[in-house]
Amino acid sequence: MKSLQDLLTYKFHLGKTVVITPKSILLAIVFYFVTWLFLKLIRRIVSRALNDEARDKFKGIFTFFNYFVYTVVTLVAFDTIGLNLTTLFAASAALLVGVGLALQTFIQDIISGIFILADQSVHVGDIIQVEGQIGKVERIQLRTTRAVTRDNRVLIIPNHKFMASILYNWTENGTLTRESIIVGVAYGSDVDRLRELLLEVASQHRMVLKKPLPIVLFNDFGDNALLFELLIPINRSFESNIVKSDIRFAIDKAFRENNIEIPFPQRVVHLPKNTPSNG
Numbered sequence: 152m153k154s155l156q157d158l159l160t161y162k163f164h165l166g167k168t169v170v171i172t173p174k175s176i177l178l179a180i181v182f183y184f185v186t187w188l189f190l191k192l193i194r195r196i197v198s199r200a201l202n203d204e205a206r207d208k209f210k211g212i213f214t215f216f217n218y219f220v221y222t223v224v225t226l227v228a229f230d231t232i233g234l235n236l237t238t239l240f241a242a243s244a245a246l247l248v249g250v251g252l253a254l255q256t257f258i259q260d261i262i263s264g265i266f267i268l269a270d271q272s273v274h275v276g277d278i279i280q281v282e283g284q285i286g287k288v289e290r291i292q293l294r295t296t297r298a299v300t301r302d303n304r305v306l307i308i309p310n311h312k313f314m315a316s317i318l319y320n321w322t323e324n325g326t327l328t329r330e331s332i333i334v335g336v337a338y339g340s341d342v343d344r345l346r347e348l349l350l351e352v353a354s355q356h357r358m359v360l361k362k363p364l365p366i367v368l369f370n371d372f373g374d375n376a377l378l379f380e381l382l383i384p385i386n387r388s389f390e391s392n393i394v395k396s397d398i399r400f401a402i403d404k405a406f407r408e409n410n411i412e413i414p415f416p417q418r419v420v421h422l423p424k425n426t427p428s429n430g
Contacts, residue, residue, distance in 0.1 A: 179228035186224045190217055214293050256311065260294040263310035267291060273313065273320065278389050280319035281312055287389055301392060321388050327360070328388040332395055334402060335376030337412040342369065342377065345411060349381045352401040358394050360384040376414045 194213055267273050268291065277288045279298065286298030286306040296313070298306040321328055336345055346367045353365035363384050370378040381402075385394055406413060 182224050182228050186220060190220060256309070257294065259311040259314075260309050263314045264291070264293040264296075267296070267310060267313055268293075272318070272323075277323070278321040280321065281308055282316050284308075285389075301389065326386040326388070327384055328386075328391070329382045329384050330388070330391045330395055332381040332383065332398055332402075333370075334379045334381060335373060335413060336379070336406075337414040338377060340377065340411050342379075344409065345379065348405045348409060348411070349379070349402065352398055352405055353381060353383050355401070356383075356394065356398055358385050358387060358390070359398075360386060375416050 190213075197213075198210075273279060273288060273291060273296065275288050275291060279286060279288060284300070284306055286300045286308075288296060288298045290297040294310060296308045296310060298308065300306050334345075334349065336342075349367045350365055353359050354361075359365060365384065366382040368380040368382065370380050372378070381398070383394070383398065385391060387394075403413075405411075
């Protein structure tokens with residue numbers, strides 16, 4: 152028994168300040184095992200009480216919690232082993248500063264990811280617009296959010312972009328959105344007939360909803376045209392560019408059939424009548 156105790160307390164000297172014993176190593180292993188068992192138990196208990204979407208969000212937040220807990224356990228294990236952390240940190244202060252600067256954006260992404268998962272500002276399936284990029288969210292991770300663009304390309308967004316930039320969530324209030332199509336016609340056009348044509352074109356498209364009804368707005372008297380705006384309600388906004396393209400084709404055809412002119416910018420140049428000739 153005494154020989155076992157002597158073996159467990161046998162000291163291994165690593166340098167002048169670090170002393171390690173088999174007992175301290177065993178304690179560190181026990182710390183890690185108990186921590187792993189505890190975290191696994193918590194994850195299993197909480198996951199059972201959540202639905203699929205909430206479970207995915209919990210996994211992201213719980214991953215960060217794991218990092219934090221294992222960091223604390225590692226520090227405690229180092230102290231148990233006998234490693235002088237003060238001396239270690241002092242010796243590598245310059246290196247730690249460099250690592251801290253390099254990890255600054257990484258930490259921002261993780262913190263932002265926790266906020267996104269916690270306040271539910273973005274969900275899987277939402278259509279979002281960040282810095283001019285439009286995509287449908289497929290997966291929200293702790294550091295990045297993955298979305299698919301209209302041309303089926305993967306858009307990987309660092310999570311801190313959601314905090315530093317204006318985020319447009321097209322589907323936050325539901326799937327219905329009003330899409331806008333701007334039309335300019337020549338002065339003197341029959342605006343009542345124009346309004347009828349625009350509403351007729353909109354109502355004939357299969358993806359334009361019947362309720363609420365499309366709306367035509369007379370926006371302004373422009374420099375070269377009368378400016379109108381056609382507002383169309385749809386519930387598949389991710390495909391709105393295709394819908395608006397179809398309607399523009401139909402508007403162009405309807406205008407040509409009804410002799411409604413879409414003007415282009417024109418300038419009138421007046422030349423002096425009495426221009427002296429050369430020679």
